[in-house]
Amino acid sequence: MQQFQHYIDGSFLNAAAQFDSLDPASGSVWAKMPQATPEDVTAAVDAADRAFNAPDWAQMTASHRGKLLHVLADLIAENAPRLAELETRDTGKIIRETSAQIAYVADFYRYYAGLADKIEGAHLPIDKPDMEVWLRREPIGVVAAIVPWNSQLFLSAVKIGPALAAGCTVVLKASEDGPAPMLEFARIFDQAGFPKGVLNVITGGPDVGAALTSHPKVAHVAFTGGPDTARHIVRNSAENLASTSLELGGKSPFIVFEDADIESAVNAQVSGIFAATGQSCVSGSRLVVHASIKDQFLARLKEKAEEVVIGAPDDMQTEVGPLCTERQRDTALDLIERSLAQGAKLITGGQPVEGEGFYFQPTILDCSEARNADSLSHEFFGPVLSVVSFETEQEAIDIANDTAFGLASGLFTKNLTRAHRMIRAIRAGIVWVNTYRAVSPIAPFGGHGLSGHGREGGLQAALDYTKIKTVWLRTSDDPIPNPFVMR
Known part of the structure; x- marks a missing residue:
């Protein structure tokens, strides 16, 4: 009987309660999973918030973030057999698919590693001769990432990769149906050299998701799942006015x-x-x-x-x-x-x-x-x-x-x-x-209608984890002539 732990603020922690995880091939219990409490959610979000504002992450150069993501990608590739074995055991996905998919997941992190120092602002040709104006793209803040059990390492990569490349921090909620690979992923992440609290991994049911998506320190919610759950998330985000990206179901x-x-x-x-x-x-x-x-x-x-x-x-x-x-x-x-x-x-x-x-x-x-x-x-x-x-x-x-x-x-x-x-x-x-189910880290994907909004993969995904800051710099040394006239 395997035992798994939460990953909060750089530490692996036992939960106050656990739940059974079933092997879909036999229907029998094979592992004990940690059940997050509201206190665990708060601890994870607080850790992500501290990490977001701490100098070792907030002042880290984009190039350095990219190097850490490269290290993570290499560790994923090295540990792909173990991750594939756990995903197959806990979700029933066949080993042929989990092995191939997880090997490719490393490439998604490599893509965002290369993109980290290419998230650019812009200079504006402003209509005022004594002003220089430019736009800065800055990380949006703490991201709540919620993934389902199917293809979870892939679906988390297209959230964690661009979020970290942009300089955000993440609290990931793994599905209560088959969370083992994401809890094991936390062990791999822990070896990559990121500051503590940059990524936190918890699991649990709808109550955990509700506490996470409505938390006042969460700035963005990235969710993959069904439309019914998405509606709850949108309602929850009214509490913190978090932006959302929703990759939902399909009837293709x-x-x-x-x-x-x-x-x-x-x-x-x-x-x-x-x-x-x-x-x-x-x-x-x-x-x-x-x-x-x-x-x-x-x-x-x-x-x-x-x-x-x-x-x-x-x-x-x-x-x-x-x-x-x-x-x-x-x-x-x-x-x-x-x-x-x-x-x-x-x-x-x-x-x-x-x-x-x-x-x-x-x-x-x-x-x-x-x-x-x-x-x-x-x-x-x-x-x-x-x-x-x-x-x-x-x-x-x-x-x-x-x-x-x-x-x-x-x-x-x-x-x-x-x-x-x-x-x-x-x-x-x-x-x-004349093809089907082709994917690439370079190509964004997402839907319309009940299939959600926002895109994952590609450059656009990284931009979605940023906010725009407009900077005005007056270049004249002359006194401002009239303080009551808008310039």
Whole structure:
């Protein structure tokens, strides 16, 4: 039975209470996690606030911050096997994916390490001849970063990386569902040489999140999760007027035209919905396929879905592991049953896998005759694909945009002019053309509508952790002639 601790003000601390963490592959308890109290939240925020104002961080050059981030990136790369093992054990994500993803996470920290001394202000060509005016970009303050259990090392990197590059300090709340990798990440961070209090890591349930996001010393909240929780965060931020960046859920359309390379599109769709057991905010969970190729496409897709290797997440041969929680498994089953009652047709799957753990069959529902089925509007966060067909380009656009979400989208066609028309017409923060689920530290991502606001990744993310200070310098030595006239 492994025991984990909070990381506050540069120290590893036991909590007054603990909670059990379940292994999704077996459903059994494997570790004890610390349960934060309101006092722990206050201690973590106070530590971050002290660190933000302390000379060893506040006066540190941007170049020096970048060097520390480089050290952190190297430590992540060195410890990637351990982090991958813990993420697989605590969340059920397959080891093939956690190993590859964590190795790439180091590159996100390297990107922000290089960006730290390139966050620039500006000189203004002001309309007053005796003034010099410029803008300074300064760190916004203490950041509350809240991440879900899925892809948490990646989702925290696109918050911690730009925040530290900009000179902020961070309190990270790891999800109560599978926090082990983030609590282990704190041990790696502790070795990188940052001043104490620059990063603090705690975990716990909604009450911890509420205390953190409403804390008067928190200046910005960076959240990844669902719209319902985001609404609570926005209400909480009314207490401290913190700015927010919200990366929320999705119901992403995966559009396939009749001229697409079918085998390539099928492979991308399989990866887009069944990779990570469908537990990804950018899952291509709505297949929008041209009616002329629908039967051919679905036949090949069904074949591939039924060939998927379901197994233990720590087995390198496994392609689909368990869902993270029993709650998710039950939610998926309930949504499928409701959608079938609403007229959807089951192509394959649709049931939990018998035996231990929270496994679920890769599932395909044909909703072409059931356009109001819940499976087309609700985010499953599981391996469930809903299919609709279309006849015209405008119909494909209408179906793609018939959602309150707007995070990601996929488009498969060989027609370049059509692709450009679709790119303009689709309401989503990301459009992948003839590919899917590609990411890079250089490219920002984020959504619209119920998928949130703000962007993570790229230069813009670092700028979002800064505030503008306007500086006026009078260059004339002459006395100011009239103190009652605005100049």
